[in-house]
Amino acid sequence: xxxxxxxxxxxxxxxxxxxxxxxxxxxxxxxxxxxxxxxxxxxxxxxxxxxxxxxxxxxxxxxxxxxxxxxxxxxxxxxxxxxxxxxxxxxxxxxxxxxxxxxxxxxxxxxxxxxxxxxxxxxxxxxxxxxxxxxxxxxxxxxxxxxxxxxxxxxxxxxxxxxxxxxxxxxxxxxxxxxxx
Ligand code: ADP
Numbered sequence: 001x002x003x004x005x006x007x008x009x010x011x012x013x014x015x016x017x018x019x020x021x022x023x024x025x026x027x028x029x030x031x032x033x034x035x036x037x038x039x040x041x042x043x044x045x046x047x048x049x050x051x052x053x054x055x056x057x058x059x060x061x062x063x064x065x066x067x068x069x070x071x072x073x074x075x076x077x078x079x080x081x082x083x084x085x086x087x088x089x090x091x092x093x094x095x096x097x098x099x100x101x102x103x104x105x106x107x108x109x110x111x112x113x114x115x116x117x118x119x120x121x122x123x124x125x126x127x128x129x130x131x132x133x134x135x136x137x138x139x140x141x142x143x144x145x146x147x148x149x150x151x152x153x154x155x156x157x158x159x160x161x162x163x164x165x166x167x168x169x170x171x172x173x174x175x176x177x178x179x180x181x
Contacts (some may be wrong), residue, residue: 001169003176005146008167009154010139012172015163017158018046021075023114024068025158026105029081031063039161041076043079047072051079064093064100068108078112080105084123089132095137104143109152110145116154117135121164131164143175 001012017025017039028039033055035044054069061067065084082105085097101122107119122138123129142155146156159165 003170003172005143008146008150008152010142010146010172011154012165012168013156013158014160015158016077016160017118017120018042018074020118020156020158022116022118022154022156023076024105024109024112025071025074025076026066026076026115026117026119026122027079027081028120028125028127029061029067029083031083032060033058033067033081036126036142038057039120045073047074047079055081064097064104066101066104066108068112076118078109078110078114080108080117082119082122084127084129087123087128090133094123094129095133096177098129098134098137099141102138103145106142106145106150106152106155110150113151115151116156117152118156118158121157121159121168124164131167132171135168139168139172139175 003010027043050072063083068080071079082101084101085094124131124134
């Protein structure tokens with residue numbers, strides 16, 4: 001699904017984030033930037049050891065924020081390591097932290113003057129954030145960014161299977177009906 005905001009594209013695709021050609025791909029990282037399973041493991045495996053060397057130099061990244069490295073052997077130019085929250089029931093500031101991880105990733109991409117960025121569904125794997133709620137936060141943060149000044153002309157969500165893709169599509173359609181909120 002493709003949706004246009006301000007002449008810019010927000011797209012939902014099913015696939016593997018490591019295969020994307022966007023200027024930056026986003027990692028669902030942990031605050032230690034130590035690597036892990038899921039998206040994180042896949043990015044470090046595909047990108048090679050250079051990414052981890054840079055992560056060690058950064059030392060870590062706060063939950064609700066994001067940090068940037070080069071992308072090693074990946075086709076993307078940069079990896080943005082976004083640290084979403086672990087879901088603890090929803091009353092521990094999870095929504096604000098998840099929005100912050102997306103917002104900071106978008107800001108970092110715009111600061112570099114990048115044209116395209118690809119996100120996975122942050123926090124909805126090992127961190128157990130409920131999928132539809134995470135999709136609502138993620139899509140709202142991207143729509144808000146695309147309606148302002150930015151170098152980004154294309155933001156993609158690369159969703160790992162059909163079920164996740166369907167949930168994001170339903171939430172996006174609902175947000176469009178509600179006028180982008
Ligand atoms: P978190 O720790 O933030 O929850 P995970 O990596 O465990 O991150 O999962 C986040 C989402 O990414 C899940 O929906 C998972 O299915 C998905 N995912 C796992 N591997 C990939 C991949 N290679 N490309 C895109 N999405 C992936």
